Amino acid sequence: GAVVSQHPSRVICKSGTSVKIECRSLDFQATTMFWYRQFPKQSLMLMATSNEGSKATYEQGVEKDKFLINHASLTLSTLTVTSAHPEDSSFYICSALQGDHHNEQFFGPGTRLTVL
Amino acid sequence: GQNIDQPTEMTATEGAIVQINCTYQTSGFNGLFWYQQHAGEAPTFLSYNVLDGLEEKGRFSSFLSRSKGYSYLLLKELQMKDSASYLCAVVDSNYQLIWGAGTKLIIKP
Numbered sequence: 044g045a046v047v048s049q050h051p052s053r054v055i056c057k058s059g060t061s062v063k064i065e066c067r068s069l070d071f072q073a074t075t076m077f078w079y080r081q082f083p084k085q086s087l088m089l090m091a092t093s094n095e096g097s098k099a100t101y102e103q104g105v106e107k108d109k110f111l112i113n114h115a116s117l118t119l120s121t122l123t124v125t126s127a128h129p130e131d132s133s134f135y136i137c138s139a140l141q142g143d144h145h146n147e148q149f150f151g152p153g154t155r156l157t158v159l
Numbered sequence: 160g161q162n163i164d165q166p167t168e169m170t171a172t173e174g175a176i177v178q179i180n181c182t183y184q185t186s187g188f189n190g191l192f193w194y195q196q197h198a199g200e201a202p203t204f205l206s207y208n209v210l211d212g213l214e215e216k217g218r219f220s221s222f223l224s225r226s227k228g229y230s231y232l233l234l235k236e237l238q239m240k241d242s243a244s245y246l247c248a249v250v251d252s253n254y255q256l257i258w259g260a261g262t263k264l265i266i267k268p
Contacts, residue, residue, distance in 0.1 A: 085260070086246060086258045086259060086260045086261050087202070087246070087258050088258075089255075089256070089258075134199070136201045136202075148204075148256075149204075150201040150202055150203070150204075151201060152200065152201050153199075153200065153201040155199070
């Protein structure tokens with residue numbers, strides 16, 4: 044199947060700093076990528092839908108000025124957590140759509156963010 | 160509102176069979192997914208059902224009844240490595256994925 048990578052896999056940062064997470068589709072072009080957040084023992088929560096060349100669509104309750112999403116190419120989307128705080132500590136997962144249908148959605152391995 | 164229900168936790172014995180149920184109430188239906196997620200890892204795809212009936216794939220099978228808003232994931236010949244969370248997700252009329260909270264499956268020797 045298609046492969047999606049995320050970098051870094053784990054990051055620890057101080058409160059107030061910004062952290063950038065990259066999501067890459069390695070062997071296919073993805074016009075749509077999704078960013079999820081998952082707190083311990085909870086399900087995935089969709090944060091935003093990222094379309095190449097246009098602004099991301101954020102879910103209700105997600106601050107777009109805090110979670111900056113850039114989908115600059117068909118193989119790369121980035122999520123920047125600005126001025127991170129301890130409550131932003133979470134598991135961030137991206138996924139990419141290979142085609143037009145959700146049954147072709149492939150997940151990255153996730154990024155564990157810890158804000159001290 | 161949209162709602163997906165699945166049991167929070169289940170326990171089963173190695174070598175046995177377990178059925179994890181999922182019921183849903185969504186605005187429209189365009190398919191149902193089952194994902195497996197081990198602790199600290201991203202979900203991995205198990206199955207996709209869009210038509211009624213049973214889809215079998217090795218030790219895992221998934222069943223769908225659209226009229227009842229119901230699906231189940233059947234795991235046979237359970238192995239210790241099957242200990243994980245199992246997530247049910249439905250694609251609604253807007254092609255949005257609605258996620259269940261997941262069922263934590265504990266396998267005992």
